[in-house]
Amino acid sequence: MSGHSKWHSIKHKKAAADAKRGKMFTKYIRELTIAARIGGGDAEANPRLRRALDGARSVNMPMDNIKKAIQRGTGELEGVNYEEISYEGYGPGGVAILVESLTDNRNRTVSDVRHVFSKYNGNLGEQGCVSWMFARKGVISVPADAISEEDLLEIALENGAEDMKKEGGNYEISSAVADFDRVHAALKAKNIPVESAEIAMVPSTTIKLTGKLAEQMIRLMDKLEELDDVQNVWANFDIAEEELEKIQQNG
Numbered sequence: 061m062s063g064h065s066k067w068h069s070i071k072h073k074k075a076a077a078d079a080k081r082g083k084m085f086t087k088y089i090r091e092l093t094i095a096a097r098i099g100g101g102d103a104e105a106n107p108r109l110r111r112a113l114d115g116a117r118s119v120n121m122p123m124d125n126i127k128k129a130i131q132r133g134t135g136e137l138e139g140v141n142y143e144e145i146s147y148e149g150y151g152p153g154g155v156a157i158l159v160e161s162l163t164d165n166r167n168r169t170v171s172d173v174r175h176v177f178s179k180y181n182g183n184l185g186e187q188g189c190v191s192w193m194f195a196r197k198g199v200i201s202v203p204a205d206a207i208s209e210e211d212l213l214e215i216a217l218e219n220g221a222e223d224m225k226k227e228g229g230n231y232e233i234s235s236a237v238a239d240f241d242r243v244h245a246a247l248k249a250k251n252i253p254v255e256s257a258e259i260a261m262v263p264s265t266t267i268k269l270t271g272k273l274a275e276q277m278i279r280l281m282d283k284l285e286e287l288d289d290v291q292n293v294w295a296n297f298d299i300a301e302e303e304l305e306k307i308q309q310n311g
Contacts, residue, residue, distance in 0.1 A: 087291055088116040089129045090162040094142050096133025107241055111259065140164045147173050148191055149184040152276040155267050155297045156190035157182065163289040172287050180280040193296060194261040197222075198240025200233045200247065201255040212252070219246040228301060230255060234262065263296030274299045278307050 091112040099106035103113055109130070116126050132139025145166055147159040163169040177184040202212060204226065212231055213224050220239030225232050235243050237259055244257050269277050277297050284293045299307075 083286070083288075084119040085121055085125065086288060088112060088119065088121060089125065090142055091291065092116060092126060092129035093133040093139060094144065094162055096130045097135075098133075101130050101134040101136075110241070111257075114257070145169065146187075146191070147184060148187060148189050149177050149182055150190070151182045151280050151295060151297070152273040153267055153269050153297070155269065155277055155295050156193050156263065157280075157284075158191055158194055158261055158294040159284055159290055160261075160292040160294075161287075161289045162291050165289075169287075169289040172289065173284070176280070176283045176287065180283050181276045182280050193265065194263050194294060196237055197260055197262045198235040198237055198243065198257075199260040199262065200235075200240075200244060200257045201227075201230045202233065202247065203253055203255055204229050204231055206253050215246055215250060215252070216243060219243045261292075261294040263294070266296045266298040268298045270300070270303060274303055275307055275310075278304075 092109065095106060095109040095112045099108055101109070103110040113126065116129075128137060131137040142162045142164055143166065145161050145163060147161070147170065149157050149159075151157050159173055161169050161173070174184045176182075209224075209226070209231065212233075216224055216233045216235075219242050221233050221235045221243050222239075223234045225234075233243060240257075240259060244254070247254055274297075277295070277299070281293055281295060284290055
């Protein structure tokens with residue numbers, strides 16, 4: 061899960077700054093709206109909406125904003141009609157990249173995504189060119205100093221998790237999407253701190269990057285994430301922890 065894990069680590073550290081810029085609010089407002097439109101406004105009966113609510117609360121989104129986003133989705137309030145579109149391509153070193161967007165203007169979005177790929181050493185590809193390399197999984201990150209590996213693994217497996225790995229200072233628990241909520245709820249019930257919990261596209265294989273290619277890859281990912289219409293960016297790169305820290309320090 062290196063591609064997911066490394067980029068997730070960067071995103072987590074940037075979360076506060078992103079929230080201040082309003083990027084995270086925009087992301088969760090769109091996700092709340094489409095989740096409510098597809099599955100209804102009852103979070104208890106709509107797992108996607110429930111996860112969107114957790115995310116919105118994690119960035120301290122005001123309840124009024126949350127309520128209005130859901131009401132736009134259910135049709136109680138007039139709002140923008142977003143559609144989900146994915147884009148696929150390649151980054152430096154042949155890394156596979158999957159971009160998920162929610163947009164009200166597909167022409168604008170594809171133009172913006174293509175521009176970033178071209179400007180930052182990537183290539184936008186055809187639909188299906190890399191998506192086969194990824195599987196949708198539930199991924200939960202728990203601080204490694206919060207609980208012993210043995211105890212955490214036991215709780216995770218008893219509640220449907222498929223695997224657990226040590227990534228940096230965290231344990232990453234992976235599960236089928238259908239079992240994600242059960243694993244997450246079990247951790248909460250045991251008062252185990254969760255650093256992040258999301259439905260992610262996890263790569264089956266990874267490509268090791270170093271030096272200039274690693275720097276270019278991080279820059280490309282960063283610029284794609286900055287696009288207003290982009291919700292998530294997934295990739296199958298692997299960069300050593302020490303090199304990743306150096307890239308982050310150099311900005």
